[in-house]
Amino acid sequence: MKYLIYILIFSLLPISCSAQKNSNQKSPNEFDQKLADSLGADKYGMKQYILVILKTEKANLTDKDLLNNHFRGHMENIQRLAKEGKLALAGPFSTKNERDYRGIFIFNVKTKEEAENLLKTDPAVIAGVFDFEIYPWYGSAALPMFLKYHEKISKENP
Template sequence: MKSLFSILSLILFSSFIIAQNKDFDQKLADSLGADQYGMKSYYLVILKKGKAEITDKAKKSELMKGHMDNINKLAKDGKLIVAGPMLEKSPNDYNGIFILDAKTKEEAENLVLTDPSVKSGIFDIEIYKWYGSAALPLYLKYHDKITKVHF
């Protein structure tokens, strides 16, 4: 009797631990490529200060415009999920990050190499596989609604 009580208690306790989410939406999860935890793999790209020293202000401005245009293109294509600059000086010369929706590290690198500021050497890159919420791409549709001025 004691072992039956123990087994029933264990089953009851397990059901609380492995409870299913009532709000779970299988169709949405599938459309976002989510695993059972609502997560998926991305690639984190860290933009670091590159070796190129471009002193021509017009050339540097043109390259940075190309950088912003490329960010917007990759976001529109659904490949760039998050991007932004560092707001503090980094001891590692980190300047910003991208989170890319890519299948492989090689694909992520090829996407980053479409950026003229990376190709020119203004930025060097570090790329790491990263695990985050599969819902990250959904925030982009709201970003335009709260953006008063575009770069």
């Protein structure tokens, strides 16, 4: 009986040590104050962004080469703003709609004025290809983090 108790104690000892070791490690879902602060998160993990809806403007551009240049500049501007951390999300609508909405930007800035200044760097906006509507938007502070993963899953840029 005495040997049975020793065997039981020694067999449970590694399990107890393992449980203690795991309790000292952070869970991947545990709150991370340092990360929250670096992203500008409030107590809900959210923050203010500026949402821009790009709309088709009635620019009378018949020169296809010129129009293509504006769109190429538009795409290059998107990539530049994303690399600078100013653009958290961008993309076109997948179908036409009755409001002539073409795409969205979610800018990682605090004011409409900052967003307007960024829009003034877009060749397609400058040329009158796009008009825009601007709205404050409240979303996850982790939104900008997805861009590094997008680069890992996209083979080429448009």
